[in-house]
Amino acid sequence: MSIKIIIADDHVIMRQGLIQMLQADGHFTVIGECGDGVSLINLVLTESPDVVLMDISMPEMSGLVAIDKILAQRPMTRILVLSMHNEREYMEAMRDAGAKGYLQKETSADALVQAIKQVAAGKQIFPGLESLTAETSPATISPLSVLTRREREVFFLVAAGNTSKRIAELLTMSLKTAENHRSNIYKKLNVSSSAELIRLAGKAGLLE
Amino acid sequence: MGNDNQDIITDILKQQAFLKKRLDEEQLQLTSMAKRLWAQQEADKANLSRELHDGIGQLLTALTRRLSTLGNRDPEFVELAEIANMALEDVRHLSRMMSPTILDDLGLKPALKWLCRSLFEDTDMQCDCLVQLHNDIADDLSTLVFRISQEVLTNALKHSGAAHISLNLQSSYNSLLLEIRDDGNGFDYEQVAKGVGLTSIADRAKAFDAKLNIISRPGKGTQTRVTIPL
Numbered sequence: 001m002s003i004k005i006i007i008a009d010d011h012v013i014m015r016q017g018l019i020q021m022l023q024a025d026g027h028f029t030v031i032g033e034c035g036d037g038v039s040l041i042n043l044v045l046t047e048s049p050d051v052v053l054m055d056i057s058m059p060e061m062s063g064l065v066a067i068d069k070i071l072a073q074r075p076m077t078r079i080l081v082l083s084m085h086n087e088r089e090y091m092e093a094m095r096d097a098g099a100k101g102y103l104q105k106e107t108s109a110d111a112l113v114q115a116i117k118q119v120a121a122g123k124q125i126f127p128g129l130e131s132l133t134a135e136t137s138p139a140t141i142s143p144l145s146v147l148t149r150r151e152r153e154v155f156f157l158v159a160a161g162n163t164s165k166r167i168a169e170l171l172t173m174s175l176k177t178a179e180n181h182r183s184n185i186y187k188k189l190n191v192s193s194s195a196e197l198i199r200l201a202g203k204a205g206l207l208e
Numbered sequence: 209m210g211n212d213n214q215d216i217i218t219d220i221l222k223q224q225a226f227l228k229k230r231l232d233e234e235q236l237q238l239t240s241m242a243k244r245l246w247a248q249q250e251a252d253k254a255n256l257s258r259e260l261h262d263g264i265g266q267l268l269t270a271l272t273r274r275l276s277t278l279g280n281r282d283p284e285f286v287e288l289a290e291i292a293n294m295a296l297e298d299v300r301h302l303s304r305m306m307s308p309t310i311l312d313d314l315g316l317k318p319a320l321k322w323l324c325r326s327l328f329e330d331t332d333m334q335c336d337c338l339v340q341l342h343n344d345i346a347d348d349l350s351t352l353v354f355r356i357s358q359e360v361l362t363n364a365l366k367h368s369g370a371a372h373i374s375l376n377l378q379s380s381y382n383s384l385l386l387e388i389r390d391d392g393n394g395f396d397y398e399q400v401a402k403g404v405g406l407t408s409i410a411d412r413a414k415a416f417d418a419k420l421n422i423i424s425r426p427g428k429g430t431q432t433r434v435t436i437p438l
Contacts, residue, residue, distance in 0.1 A: 056313055064314060086300075087326070089310060089318040106269065179381045183342040192317055192341035192379075 003120045006032040006047060008040040008054040008066075009082070014105070018053065018082075021109050027117065037061030044070050044077060051120050052079045056090065067097045068195065072202050080119045082112075091129050097199060101125030143204050146188045154181040158194055159201040242415045243348070250307070250351060257307035260299055268296040301326070308354060316350045316377075317341060320357060324375055327361055335361070336374045343379055349436060352416055353377065353386055359405045360388045360432045368392025368430060384436040394424045 022028040032043040056063035080101040168178035275289035311319040317339045324337040370392030413420040424430040
């Protein structure tokens with residue numbers, strides 16, 4: 001059975017090269033292609049691909065934000081990031097965001113084809129990262145277990161994208177108190193932004 | 209007579225208030241101009257960095273690949289491929305330091321971790337990086353923190369002779385605190401002529417109402433503290 005793929009890269013030549021390579025293999029059908037993050041999200045939601053092959057640096061919306069939004073709405077999406085960046089921090093950030101694999105653009109065609117098949121089969125591909133000391137994954141603990149009842153309320157409101165001001169209004173508390181709760185939650189969950197909190201909530205299945 | 213003096217004093221006070229207001233306005237204009245100038249500088253650096261990466265970088269990638277392929281036939285080409293690859297790595301490093309795309313792509317925390325790792329990984333110095341941010345940081349402040357860290361860490365790398373360096377960034381609801389310490393040679397702050405780099409960060413910090421504080425004594429290491437209001 002053919003693996004359905006969507007390709008996102010702002011370089012047209014890169015996309016064409018990938019399409020040719022995938023068609024030559026015969027196991028893949030490219031069901032969509034685009035050059036920015038916003039179009040990618042729409043394509044994924046309408047076309048339901050098996051694997052998304054995407055770049056990080058794209059116009060309109062960065063790859064990292066796009067991954068967040070895709071997984072928030074379609075958590076089963078299997079994403080393989082194809083990037084020119086060889087820094088370990090990129091790979092870690094993409095793994096933590098919920099991508100299933102990360103390869104450099106210089107990767108040979110054979111290795112890339114193999115990697116896509118493995119990701120489609122549910123495997124994770126992060127070459128070189130396994131050997132490095134991984135930080136404790138936030139997904140392994142239930143975020144709610146460390147929070148007080150009030151902090152849980154604030155947690156869900158932050159995860160739903162509310163500002164501290166709005167949260168203060170909703171829970172009838174002062175802005176300062178809301179900020180304090182928020183800061184305590186961030187500390188307890190070891191996150192540094194609402195984006196990270198939402199990602200963590202998504203991974204723990206708390207966004208439904 | 210008493211009334212005349214009163215009038216003169218009132219006049220002088222009015223003039224003073226007027227001059228103070230003009231001075232404040234001009235100060236504000238200068239600050240905003242300085243911020244625009246730095247934003248332009250960052251944009252220029254980003255362009256040059258992209259040219260380096262996409263231009264020379266792509267050419268060197270192609271060259272490395274061709275030489276590697278030839279290496280199957282003649283072992284001498286393997287060595288040439290390695291040299292080409294080293295040039296490629298250098299260009300990439302230069303391009304990244306000039307304009308850290310990782311800051312735009314991933315944000316301040318990964319960018320600082322990358323900076324600490326990539327500056328010190330091939331040295332005998334150990335650099336620890338601890339970043340705890342509880343709010344989203346605006347782009348211009350992220351750039352400010354990154355550039356200050358880059359300058360201070362690069363100075364430490366070149367001059368401190370330290371065995372251990374630590375970078376610590378914390379946020380509270382109304383400020384950001386950046387602290388970089390090393391256990392190296394230290395220097396007499398009054399004696400050392402401030403280089404362009406240090407002066408430029410001091411100016412930048414000032415434009416954002418940040419407090420920059422450097423404590424150092426010969427033989428006692430250096431501690432740089434920056435407090436930035438949010």
